[in-house]
Amino acid sequence: MKQISSLQHVELIPESTIKTIEAGKKMLIKFGADPSAKDLHLGHCVVLFQLQKLQEMGHHVQFIIGDFTAKIGDPTGKSETRKPLTNEEIAINAKTYQEQVFKILDPNKTTVYYNSEWLEKLTSNDLIQLAAKYNVARMMERDDFEKRFKQGQSIGIHEFLYPLLQGYDSVILKSDLEIGGTDQKFNLLVGRHLQREYQVGVEQAIMTMPILEGTDGVKKMSKSLQNHIAIDDEPEDMFGKIMSIPDVILQQYISLLTDESAASIKQKTQAMQEGSLNPRDIKVELGQYIVKRFYSEDRARDAYNHFQTLFKKKEVPDDIPEIQIGSAISIANLVVEHKLLPSKKELYRLVNQGAVSIDNNKITDMHETLKESSSILKIGKRKLYKIILAT
Incomplete structure (x- = not known):
């Protein structure tokens, strides 16, 4: 018992x-x-x-x-x-x-x-x-x-x-x-x-x-505040969001979301404060733990590799989703039709924050039309899509 x-x-x-x-x-x-x-x-x-x-x-x-x-x-x-x-x-x-x-x-x-x-x-x-x-x-x-x-x-x-x-x-x-x-x-x-x-x-x-505080490290985790990690998030998104949390709430996440002992957590926290342990390494460990819990060990490893390629090597991964379109389309309509974001309102917010780009060029108008035969659409820090215009 x-x-x-x-x-x-x-x-x-x-x-x-x-x-x-x-x-x-x-x-x-x-x-x-x-x-x-x-x-x-x-x-x-x-x-x-x-x-x-x-x-x-x-x-x-x-x-x-x-x-x-x-x-x-x-x-x-x-x-x-x-x-x-x-x-x-x-x-x-x-x-x-x-x-x-x-x-x-x-x-x-x-x-x-x-x-x-x-x-x-x-x-x-x-x-x-x-x-x-x-x-x-x-x-x-x-x-x-x-x-x-x-x-x-x-x-x-x-x-x-x-x-x-x-x-x-x-x-x-x-x-x-x-x-x-x-x-x-x-x-x-x-x-x-x-x-x-x-x-x-x-x-x-x-x-x-x-x-549990949200990924902003300030307010309670909530979808309405856009600081949440959904348990149905794709492994790459889930891992990436864990990697984005502020160092100051890392101890809280380990304590509340894992079975790690209080003594082990205290030891890691002290090592991070002394500089002998990089918080990034702990986030990698936590991210893989969370993804494995909801998916599998293989998906956790793939999520880590995806993160390494996207953020450390600054390359475009080979396995990003492809979206084929039959004719030129505005970014706003593309996002809504393919459900890339919950709403145009969310797209508007991200565009204003400079968080949407096409081929590394920031978008300032959500109604801009995609005309190139092949483009890389980036939404936020982690969402990448290859847009292919059929000819």
Whole structure:
């Protein structure tokens, strides 16, 4: 039996939960994610990797896809009201989440739920009773709500409902433990409170994990901030993004995304600070570890070789994707038709940053037309495409 010592960086409420986890009795462990974006990323993996360890200890995961709560949008850490998603966007993202989560979790020890199954059935009376279980004073203890209130910024009534609805999931599922990032602590405790109020016979314990910073080294990893590493990224992109992270957050990435011991991490950190170990070498090791975990050892080696060719030798790799076009086309239309970027808006942003080039010439107009029979299109630091104009 694995001991709780193998679960690093956790905070448990109550602390006596350690004994329950180690006792061997199967626990129902809840983890929820709103499908607010198309892909899961390494920020989600901090929790998912710990859930994987808990499954190895014999526990069962209740994975909740928040297709109903996504219509509100989690206000946690937000300085303004979130824009609600459409039903179509939620459905597409939810399907992706369900597929991607099993790259990490054991499907035989996981039950997937959509919280619309029970939240859509709530009557007006049910909702009033739920709202009566909590008060505004407690709700305003949340840092984000308190800051917005003091700054005179809008707080929607529907945002108060979010933690109540997330907590109600725990009432329905009678979860023994809920896990989430440290920023979710308030919401998780609401679930524990509601289980007590509804007298469901269990009060879930709370396990929180540190938040992984994005590749900018400043803010929480998030697709909306364009500082994320998606678990469905191509190996070359995944490896390249790992190589781009600031040295100052390298220790955090190793601690939260690998099984390396605290003693080993401390030794490496000290060696980097003393100058006897190059941070680049540690990034190479981490990049290959991450790619191997989601793909294979061969793909990890290929990603490293691709990076070496592209950045160290400054050559164009032989294996870059080719795109054949039948006639002259604008860069904007090419990007949209072949889905090279999520949107023209993203292309516009990159063009303004000087991050798009044709044959090493920076593009200043996204509507510029590709006319050459063969061109190399570079988008950002890592995306290369060979554009071939059929004659």
